[in-house]
Amino acid sequence: MRRILPVLFTVAGLSAAAQNSEDEFYRIDTFPDRGLKLEIGALTKLGDGSILLGTRTGDVFFAEGAYEDDPEKVSYRKYARGLAQPLGFLEHEGWVYTAQRGELTRMRDSDGDGKADEFITVCDDWEISGNYHEYNFGPRMDKDGKMWVTLNKPFGGQPYGRAHWRGWAVRIDPRTGRMEPMCTGLRSPAGVEASPDGEIFYTDNQGEWCNASKLSHLAKGEFHGHPHGLPSKELAGSPFDQIPSPKSGTYMKDLHETIPQWKMPAVWFPYNKMGKSPSGMCWDTSGGGFGPFAGQLFVADQHHAWVMRVFLEKVEGHWQGACFRFREGFQCGIIRVAFGKDASMFVGMSNAGWGGRGNKGWGFQRLRWTGKLPFEVHSMKVQKGGFLLTFTKPVDMAAAGRVENYAMKSYTYKLESRYGGPEADTQPVSIKSAEVLEEGRAVRLTLDGMRAGYVHELVMSNLIARDGAKLLHPEAYYTLVKIPR
């Protein structure tokens, strides 16, 4: 008994410390809701820096005073009302574009009274059957100036019959309103985002035919796993001539053998370890104002009410990378995150009928860097024969050089018709060497048994910075699709 008790205390102490530590580096400010049902589904920064919020019930507000240090100074000014579940805003040429249930709409205030008075239907070529799960996300503009919208598939009854283009990503020319169907196989694509250079990525929620939550890059003519949208391939505008239906039980890494259009994800989010329902995301465009992760991607989770961090790199023409925990403890499942003009991240929340962490049904919060540098893995790059880890601070060379301070295993997933799926074909990956480089800024791990098509889960215990700081989040999950030759 004597030996067990201290261990228990240590574990409890660690977890408490981890929470405190996140708080030390990134502070959550909570805005009062002023009695409004702020179930936020859309959140964006307009060109003048103002923050626009959209709620599930279709209200659109400006969050005025959202940059004040004291969050209590916020007030909400109504801009529009009565939209059908807007789940994304994008400002373009003086209009705010939004994907509603049934259409892509642009709205503006034409008479300058502060309220939108024109709601123009840009495109309503996709259909809805009246099923609750037919959410639409976006739009986001790609490098060609086209607007991408991802279309959720229905789940359950469809009162007005089967609707076309559900489970697709489409893009729309904002000038003509023409819809160009791009990809299918999407399940519940709750986040769609354009990278700073106009590449389009989306997040998908695990379930049937999407057996692990993921982040994927989108390009025309691809298939992402869920067969629901396949019947629409027969319609005019479909990019597919021929596309086979997936067979349940195939390893996703092998799917391209039977389905040439199959696209592997950029990042898998292993179930529960990295949330359950990835949603909105945003690139760190703060140029360092938000801390050490400029250029990286933050992905929110609607179940875990937290924000994760993703490092992406393009390898052999494929976007892939690693995900890390970043900041937990928001008051409700997160739908949208967006950077403001001052390098703070605005976070919009709604549980919208789903369970999740947090004690509120909705919320509007703000995340700010305290200015203290956390000790974190900054990047995890794949190299021939291993990974190169970089850190936000110089490491303690002795600790970082010991291979026993690293543990790695790899696993993958099958594409299956059942809901969710386990980690499959798990094997340990042995660390042959840990080489400290660049005066402690980087560590090169040489491995035995790297496998393409597998998540490589790395746990770094006992790693400390030169200044004695513990590694804030010692786990990293790299989705290795391509190994450099």
Added chain:
Amino acid sequence: MVPAFDLLHGDPEGKAAAGELLLGELNCLSCHEQQGDTPVVATKRAPDLSAVGARVTPGYLRRFLSENHEVKPGTTMPDLFHGTAAGDRQAEVESLVHFLVSQGGGIQSSGRGGSARLVERGRDLYHSVGCVSCHEPEMPIEGPGASAIPLGELAAKTTVDHLTAFLLDPLKIRRSGRMPRLWLSENEAHALAVYLLRDQLKNQSGLKTKAEPGVRWEYFEAPLGDRLPDFETLTATKRGTHGTITFNMGFQKRRQDFAMRWRAILKVPKDGKWTFFTVSDDGSQVLLNGEPVVDSDGVHTRKEVSGSVELKAGEHELDVRYFQKTDSAIFGVGWQGPDVPKQRIPSWNLFLPRGNPMSPVGHETMVIDQQKVAGGAKIFVNRGCASCHSLPGRESSPGANPFADLVPDRGCLSANVPANAPDYNLSQVQRSALKEALALREERREPLTAGQIVQKHLASFNCYACHQRGGLGGPDDSRRGFFGTKMEIDLGEEGKIPPNLDTAGSKFRKEALERILYHGEMHVRGRFMSTRMPGFGKENLEPLVAAFLEADARPDDARAVEFNYGSARDGQALVGTGGLVCITCHNVGGRQAVGIPGIDLAEMQQRLTPGWFVRFLHNPQAFNRDTRMPAFWPGGVASFKKIAGGDTNRQVEGIWNYLSLGKSMPPPPGIAEEGGTGSELKPLLEPVVHRTFMTDVGPRAIVAGFPERVHVAFDANVTRLAKTWRGRFFDSSGVASGRSDKFFSPLGTDIYNFPAGPAFAFLETPAAPWPSVGRTDRDVGGEFQGYRLTSNGEPVFQYQLGGCFIQEQPKPVLQPGGAVLQRHFKLRAGKDFARKGLTFIAATGQAIEKRDDGSWAVDKKVSLWIEGNQEMQPSVREGSGGLELMVPLSLAPGDQLEFNIRIKW
């Protein structure tokens, strides 16, 4: 016994009038014929005897025919056999009894029984709804005016079933309306019948029928408030029995505004503390032996509420109630007690409630003797019964002296009635009044004045028991105490005692008088008085309505107040806080007044004439000494100066203009909105435009609600205006709560559906069928292009069909009688517009008719006006599902066309 006789007779001028009243109430002229005008305007016919044998016991008939003045002292039925020798008399009566019993073939025992609780409930009703205005209260009263219409030996006469049916509609049997309808519900009539026949219970105490397992349920559809309704006053839409308390019976078609009630005998297995639970959305209650145990009343989301009570093992009365207003409908009930874990109440503890059996006192069944029936039939005709009682195929010839030849003190009018004349058991005073009436026979051959006709009606129907007119009548002191209020509100005498009728024909519009006198409107609307305004039957009171109008109407009553929007807005401000605060004592369109919930402002304009209203506002006390309505314009000078320039006429007309909006009245400042869940959309100050899933419209509905309480739904999939309705707007919780998956219907009333297909189409030939629309079809009516909001926040929908750009603006337009919906269309043909045959469909229906005023009547639901900036040529044609009102449009490239469709309910 003729109640108003004493009243008229007491008037120095009224002796002849009292006699004339008797001539009508005793139906003298059916034997003593009179040609031309008579002083009798409303004759009381005797009860209809068809099927009398099925509802009255032979024993009662026998006793009543033998000695009617003893059995029912004060009856207006004369004794026909007073001069017949005892033996013959008995034989004749026996034959008549057999004949009458053969009409209907004998009385069956009653399916329904009674209980002490029902007696109590019936007693309350008897003494509150107005019965005792004519009949005697249970505790006899004394003093002048204490006389009452006798009930006779009811307990020996009939059964609970028959008396219940009679009370529900007395005019079926007593057509002359002296016994009026009191607008009782089925439950109320049953309770009242049990009370009136309570002696039948005494005889058979201890006798109980075997308990049958089950639950008695009732289902009600009615507009509901925010609390459980008063079930006793409602008549069930459906009722039946079931094995257990089940909410989901499969027939609740509507999602809101319904209520259910389950009653059973609960067999409790053990003494102890029993806890009952309900889980409900919205309100529910559990009563045991009449006492509430669980109270979860009110509009709320899913909520579990429990309550406990000590119960002895054995039978207890269980009464479970539920109502659904908005949002989801959820209901469940359970219990927990000694050795019984929390669970639904098992069916083996539930038994059908049944009262103790009740049957007529002293009743013995009788074998009908056909020979006696034949003899009785002859007597019925020869004795003159058929002069007063209608019975198909039986008519008595008058045979008596004509009215003009009648001699006072002879025949029926003798102090000792001769054997050949019927004995009415008249008093000396009655005989002298009749004599007076006979003396004036010649003078009174002149047509009566309207005032006289009114007075005679008020006397015949005993309106004077409750109402005063011209200083005559009104409740006397012995009965005043029976007039009360339904709830604890202090409205003084005004809230208890029915109003005086001094200016009735000037005050009320003709249609309002008709609604009140024939259809029980005051009962339906009267929220305060416990006494009900009964229904006397249209055929009985038609002359009264005409006479009221002729006697009282003043030339300026119906003067046209020109409707003016600004003036109505003044009126709105005046009635609210910041004005005269009329809303302290007046409800507004169903919303509670701030103080005492008095007469609803939205209902006044339907009833009152404008002229009377203006005079009343100037000096309310002149019309009703006891009124609590303040005089805001004493001496014609406005006491409140801020609105309408302090001008009396402008203020009063403003209020009238505002009242003329009726149901669609936008609420005045300060009034509380009606209840409902937080997700109910309420367009209070500006329109509300909201996208939603909607029943019958689809997943892309856009609803627009207006403060004028007229609303529309647009379908962006088919591209058409789909619905319009009035009253409350829309509950957004279908897509604003849970997982946003519910389709809801409008909350309001008067829902009118526009044609199911597109609003516009190109027809190759005028006879080509209108495009039909399937559930998943889209863009049939054009390509939806969105909407913009005007500076007032009203939506203008935009769509494009074959190169024609269409804008439709639906909006309410205020006008007297309530807001109407105006659909304003603006069409612009593009440069490349080449298609022919553009047609608009204004309405579909089973009956579409053009009226003289240029409007189109559609299915008696709405009237429609079509007006355009070019000549519109609407026409009706046969369509696939009925008639179609088509409007062909001609447009060349670049042309613009505007037109309006106005829709009035």
